[in-house]
Each structure stands twice: as structure tokens, then as C-alpha cells.
Amino acid sequence: MGTITFLGGTGTVTGSKYLFEQNTKRILIDCGLFQGLKALRQKNWMPLPLDVKTLDSVILTHAHIDHTGFLPRLVKQGYNGPVYANSATVDLLKIMLLDSAHLQEEDARFLNKIGATKHKPALPLYNKEDAEKAISLLKPVSYGQEFEPVPDITIKLRDAGHILGSSFVNIYWKNETGERRKIVFSGDLGRPDRPILKDPSTIYQADYLLVESTYGNRLHDDAQPEESLARIINDTIHRKGSVVIPSFAVGRTQELLYILRDLEEKKRIPELPVFVDSPMAINATEITSKHIENQDLNARLLHIKGIDAFRTKHTVFTESREESQKINDFSEPCIIISASGMLTGGRILHHLKYRLPFEKHTVLFIGYQAEGTRGRAMLEGKKKIKIHGEQIPVKAHIEKISGFSAHADYEEILAWLAGFTKAPRSVFVVHGEPGASADLAKKIKSVYKWTVHVPEYQSKFQLE
Ligand SMILES: [Zn+2]
16 A cells, blocks of 8 residues: 655755655655754754664655755664665765765854753764765666666656756556556756756656645746846946855856856856856856756757856856955956855855945845845845954845746746646645645645645655
8 A cells, every 4th residue: 555654845845755655665755854943953853753774765856955965864863775866966965965964063063162052062963974875875867767666666757947957756656456556746846948957847647746835825026037137237337346146056056157158148248257156056067067968958059069058258166265265355346156045154254244345246146035044134124244243334235136946936836737637636735834835735726626735744645
């Protein structure tokens, strides 16, 4: 008998973990870290309601830490089996899981230093060795390639169009009466017509479907982010200032570089130095260039013409700390792309310290800014921001472009669902804040008249 148990990604966009069971076989789809509020993060420390040694296999939809960051913890708890993912996801995880381990170790070190811990000493959720062990278990697969992680259960990944390597996971098995069944996990669902990425694949049929709902109750308001980007850059250059862009290293930075090169080629922006100041972003850009098979036709056309899609005329990748610091002395107008995307740490803070106090510069936000972050405070109009213990006046222009989202909004989700030629037996709406999931469920019921559930944390459903 088949069942599905929801071990994360319910009532929240983080911690995605879904357990698929068929008789004695157990497969975990995604192994995400809970992030954000403390009550959520504490769930990372709770034992999973299963003996991890009885798991046969893990399948990952994509590399984002909220879908993969629990993997080293699973390994620390004794999991030693295969972890399947698209080959680009595997390459991205080789850098992202080590970075995540580094952050876990830093957090523990910080708690010990300030003494803000009940546990003495505070321990990291996992360390570098656990991450390395997790990486050694990764098994790359291609889109469309069928594989059997356990006998009689077949799996196929399809392109989800969300970030490089992102996949829908399709699982096929036979029920008690010998009928073939199929369940599809959307992972994070991408959007149409985005640079580099292909559109999300069409799924024609599934008996059961898990669909994400990050934007289950919202629409992206900025249909053409390229236009806004060109305008903001030109305005800033006019003031002889520079544009500082806090960006997520994986996905967003590559998309941005691709668009900047295109705008420059079309002479919609002048030729400017573009600094990419984040080692992780530099690695992720290399991996993206390497995986030509995962790029859309436009990106591949550039490739066969010998054009580097991620490099404007004057792009400088600054790997070392010294190179990064040199950007502070650069007084000509330029574009600086650096992490972290929400200004919670990283090299971006140095750039802000130098440029925020001047009206001629622009800080441009292109990603979601969570509550409690410096990014959110700046968007809310705060006049001073604390960086490295100093109060820095915010005089630079603050701009925001929301159209760079990598998640489908509810109209795009409904459009994707329109590809289904018949109703699934059940749809499970997951990976959303409670309001977003409830709204999307309501919309799917009203548009398609399908049976829709919004599962709760640790709930279990039978698959007939
Ligand atoms: Zn994602």
C-alpha cells in the first residue's frame, strides 16, 4: 500500500520533506532545512518520526537549502543510502552544502562566544565532515532518464524551470490490484520566459500531485524587470553614482548577469564595470555556464556563437578578500553585485558602508527581504542602518524590482495545471504560508473542480 507523509514544507516555505512509502520501501523526497522564525528552526533539532536507517533512497527536487540543507543532518543520524538529483543540482550542492555547514558552525561558535545557549557548549546542527559525507552520496541523473532506486518503483525527473537543475519528481509504482500509479512532486515551480532557464515542463497526467504555493495568493506586479533595471542604472549613472545590488548567489546573480549583458549589447545601458563580489556566486556562475544542456535555446545560441552569456564587456569576478576591498577605492560609476541577498552578512555590508551615505548611489533590491533583516528595514525607509557596530546613514536611493522572482505566481501555477488532461485523484497544496496555500487550494477547486488538500505537518495520506 502506498502512503505519503508530510514532514516539512507545510504551513511554511521551508523544511520540505515528503516521505513516500510503498509496502516496506521508503523514499524521502527533498530533505530541506527549516529556516526563518525560531519556532521553525527548532524543528531542525527534533528527530524525524522514522528510523533514517530504514530509508532506501532520497530524491532532491533542486539545490536550494530549504529543500536540501537537512541532508548532512540525515547523514549524521545514520543515513548512508543514495541521494539522486539532476547533475546540475549535484554540482551546485557541492558548494552549497559546505557553505551551509560553515554557517551552522559559525552560528554555534557565535552562541558560545556570547553565552546565549542553554547547551554547553552549543553544537552545530552538522559540520563540514557531515556535509562532505552527504556530498559523497549524491548520484547525478538527467532529465527524462528513468531509474529504479528500489525494485518496482520507477522515477523520472523533469525540468521545473525554477533554478538550474530544478526538477519535478515523478514516481511510478503498481498498486495492490496491479494498476500503475503516478505521483508528481512539483518542488519549486518556475516561470515562463525567464533568462537561461527553460519553461517548466508540461505534466499531462498524475494520480497524485504535490504543488507548491509560495505565491499562492499573489501576482508578480513587475512584468518586465529588464525595463526597470535599465531605467534605474541609467538614472544612477546620470548622478555619477554606482548601483549596489544585494543578490542571492545561486540563480538570481546569473539571471542578472545575463540581462546586464543583453542590455549592454542593445546599448540600453552604457558599458560599465560590473563587479561580481561573492565566491559562491562566482562558483554558481561557472556551474551554470558548464551545464549547457540545462539552458534554454537563447542561452545556447550565445554559447555556439562563442559569447559568454554571463559576462558584460567589463565584468570582474572578485574571488579574494583583497580584490573585494579594492572595489571600495573605485570611484567611477559601476555595478556591484554581492551577497548576502538580505544583507544579513557577507561582503555586501562593506559596499553599503562605503556607498550608503551618498545620495548619488543606488541600492537595488531584487529579492524578497524577510522581516527583521537590514534589507527590510531599508525598504521600510529607515534612515540609519547598523553595520559592524556603526550607525550608517542611508542617503543613497533605495529601489526595488520584484519581477525577478523564481516562483510561479498563482496565475502561472493555474496555467501550468491547465496542462493536465485529466483530474488527479488528489492534489496536495504545500510549500506556502498558511494563507497562500489555502487561497491556492480554493482557486484550484473553483477553476478545475479537483479534490484538493492542504496537508498539516506530519499528516499522512493513503495513495490508493
Ligand atoms: Zn527553490
